[in-house]
Amino acid sequence: MQLTSKELLYLDDILSLQQNMTKTLNDYATRCQDPQLKALCQNLANRCQNNFNSLLKHLS
Amino acid sequence: MYGNTQITDKDIMMNVLGNYKLAIEMLSHAAVESANESIRREYINILNSAFEDQKSVWNSVNQRGWYPVKPAQPQDIQEARNKFRQPVGMM
Numbered sequence: 509m510q511l512t513s514k515e516l517l518y519l520d521d522i523l524s525l526q527q528n529m530t531k532t533l534n535d536y537a538t539r540c541q542d543p544q545l546k547a548l549c550q551n552l553a554n555r556c557q558n559n560f561n562s563l564l565k566h567l568s
Numbered sequence: 569m570y571g572n573t574q575i576t577d578k579d580i581m582m583n584v585l586g587n588y589k590l591a592i593e594m595l596s597h598a599a600v601e602s603a604n605e606s607i608r609r610e611y612i613n614i615l616n617s618a619f620e621d622q623k624s625v626w627n628s629v630n631q632r633g634w635y636p637v638k639p640a641q642p643q644d645i646q647e648a649r650n651k652f653r654q655p656v657g658m659m
Contacts, residue, residue, distance in 0.1 A: 518598035522611075529587050538582045545577055546570045548628060549584070552621055563576060566607050567633060 519566060526560040529553075535554070578634045585629060588622035 511519065540546040543545035569596040602608035629635040 514601050515598075515604060518594070519607070522591075522594055522598055524593055525587075529591065530588070531573070532649060533584065537582065539575065540577050540580060542577050545581060548616060548624060550579075551585070552625070555617060555621060557613050559617070562610060562614070566610065 519563065523560060523563055523567075526556050526563065530556040530560060578629070578632070581625060581629050581632075582634065584624070585625045585635075588618060588625055592618050592622060 530553050533549045533556060537546050537549035538551055538552060592615065595611050595618060599608050599611035599615060602611060626635065630637070
């Protein structure tokens with residue numbers, strides 16, 4: 509099904525956000541001193557990457 | 569460039585929490601504005617997982633004392649209760 513112009517604007521914004529969160533969380537995982545927080549950031553980065561991948565399918 | 573200022577674990581996690589608050593708002597708006605049912609459902613799924621992730625972050629900062637919360641004052645609760653009390657026999 510074809511995207512509406514509004515859907516495309518939101519999709520673009522949310523893909524950017526998920527991509528930025530993935531990068532940021534991966535970087536934070538290397539910076540955190542607390543091993544629990546390090547693991548949490550790593551885990552959240554993976555989840556953001558998965559969200560990004562699922563959303564990207566709607567552009568094809 | 570930031571001098572000697574070191575980014576702490578607290579700074580990092582508060583930043584992550586802010587990102588989740590933003591993501592949840594954006595996903596909610598996107599779902600509301602979607603005409604396409606499959607993309608709408610996708611947003612709602614991602615929104616649900618974002619709520620879970622936001623709670624994990626919130627728990628981790630709250631446990632470390634970086635996001636303290638305090639109970640409402642009993643007199644303020646009573647005040648709200650009085651404000652919303654329905655008069656008997658009136659609707």
